[in-house]
Amino acid sequence: MQNGNTNKIWELLNTVPDPEIPAISVVELGVIRNVIFQENSFIISITPTYSGCPAVKAFQDDIKICLKENGIENFELKIVYSPAWTTDWMAEETKEKLRKYGISPPSEKAICPQCNSKSTTLVSEFGATACKSFHKCNDCLEPFEHFKCI
Ligand SMILES: [Zn+2]
CATH class of the missing domain: 3.30.300.130 (Fe-S cluster assembly (FSCA))
Incomplete structure (x- = not known):
C-alpha cells in the first residue's frame, strides 16, 4: 500500500x-x-x-x-x-507560456502574441475549441487564438 x-x-x-x-x-x-x-x-x-x-x-x-x-x-x-x-486561476507564468506558444492569454482584450499589438480583429467567437476565439492581428497580420476570459 x-x-x-x-x-x-x-x-x-x-x-x-x-x-x-x-x-x-x-x-x-x-x-x-x-x-x-x-x-x-x-x-x-x-x-x-x-x-x-x-x-x-x-x-x-x-x-x-x-x-x-x-x-x-x-x-x-x-x-x-x-x-x-475562471481564468484568474491561471498563474502569470502560465500566461507567459501561452504567449510563447502563440496563444493570446486570457485578458479583456485579445493582444497579438507575435507583436503585442492591441489592434486585433475578432474573426470568430470559436477557435479550434470552444475555449478560444480566433483573431487576426491588424499590424503583423498573423492570425492567432485568444484564450477566452471567464
Ligand atoms: Zn501582431
Whole structure:
C-alpha cells in the first residue's frame, strides 16, 4: 500500500500536458482543485475549464494513464463544478507560456502574441475549441487564438 504522499501526485500531475495546449500542464492550467488522501486512496478534484469542453474527458484519461504508469492505482477523479473555473486561476507564468506558444492569454482584450499589438480583429467567437476565439492581428497580420476570459 502506498503512503498518502499527495506531493508526489502533484508532481506527476504537473507532467500531464493540457490536451489542447501541450505547452502547459493541467496543473498550470489550474484545473486541479486539490488532492487529498482519504481511506487509502487519492481523491483528485478537477474543475473543467468550460463545462462541456471536450478536453475534460481527455484530461481524465491522460491523468489516469500517467498515474498508472507510475504505479499509482489507488486514486479517484472527482469532477467539481462549483466554484467554476475562471481564468484568474491561471498563474502569470502560465500566461507567459501561452504567449510563447502563440496563444493570446486570457485578458479583456485579445493582444497579438507575435507583436503585442492591441489592434486585433475578432474573426470568430470559436477557435479550434470552444475555449478560444480566433483573431487576426491588424499590424503583423498573423492570425492567432485568444484564450477566452471567464
Ligand atoms: Zn501582431
